[in-house]
Amino acid sequence: MAQADRAAAPTDGTAAPGAGAPAGGAGGRRLWALGRRGSRSAWRRGWIVAVLAVLTAALLAFHSEVPNGLGNLGSLLETFLPWVGLAVPVLLLLALWRRSAVALVALLLPVVVWLNLFGGLLTDKSGGAGDWTVLTHNVAAANTDVAGTVGLLNGSGAQIVALQELAGKQVPAYERGLAGAYPYHVVENTVGLWSKFPISGVAVVDIKMGWTRAFRAQVTTPQGPVAVYVAHLPSVRVQSAGGFTADRRDVSAQALGDAVQAEPLKKVLLLGDLNGTMNDRSLAPVTSQMRSAQGAAGDGFGFSWPAALPMARIDQILSKGGLRPTDSRVLDRDGSDHRAVTADYRYQ
DSSP: OHHHHHHHSOSSSOOOTTSOOOTTSHHHHHHHHHHHHHHHHHHHSOHHHHHHHHHHHHHHHTGGGSOSTTTTHHHHHHHTGGGGGGHHHHHHHHHHHHTOHHHHHHTHHHHHHHHHHHGGGGSBOOOSOOSEEEEEEEOOTTOSOHHHHHHHHHTSOOSEEEEEOOOGGGHHHHHHHHTTTOSEEEEETTEEEEESSOEEEEEEOOOSSSSOOEEEEEEEETTEEEEEEEEEOOOOEEETTTEEEOHHHHHHHHHHHHHHHTOSSSOEEEEEEOSSOTTOGGGHHHHTTSEEHHHHHOBSOOOOBSTTSOOBOOEEEEEESSEEEEEEEEOOOOSSSSOOEEEEEEEO
16 A cells, blocks of 8 residues: 555655645745845836936035026025935835835935935034024015014014015004114115114115115124124026026125125124025125024024925025024014024124
């Protein structure tokens, strides 16, 4: 009987019906080969996603190489540069859907570059209270809640307040509303300065616009004098035909930078709506010689515009010459299309 059973057993190496495949048989070899093919295909799939990840990293790392000759594309990119990072989660989902190992590895590149550029903004760098607080706010000519804005300014705790886009008919309301907290003020056309400290030496700054949108004043703080520049650079537009039109803004930025560079006082503040971010190369005449309170002492990106869903920091508080920012904040929304920003400074 035993011999008959052995004779009936298959002789081609396969298992008898109902029996499991031998560990070292053909079934095991097929599974092993299939696993190897799956592993290899994970490195062969998703190359388009991987290329897009590398291009994203290159765009972040070499944004300054994107030319401005065609519709100021370079400045447009730099205005919204942090948002380029949103490509990473989209590409990550595509890489997972494609089960692509090469795409997942390539995605490390834009992550590393983005963190190198903006990772420092994600931490709270505030260093406590300063000697006094400054505030800048584009209050908007179309502001329908001037009383609410006045209340926001009075409650801000700032000792020095710069306002831009002051509509002529609204100036008296600001003057009356702020008089109790700020005994000193000056208004030049659509820009103004209110202060708890004495103001002197007011002079219009020609930023090549044909009308006044910038001036310089000396504010005498308890710690010493500070030159305060209030400015509202020309607006930029995104047009279907002309692209990102910023030529007038760029000319004004150069003129403002020249004025700040020629300032005789050592300690200088610049408060205003510059219609550009610190990443925008076209603001280099200003930003190359001054530092941002948000970048040095803020918490997060400090986006200020548009007020409903802020996407860029175009309202700036900049300083040079021994003024150390210790804190920077963005205030709650009011009747303007911008949000007010403040900074604390220590006089050194």
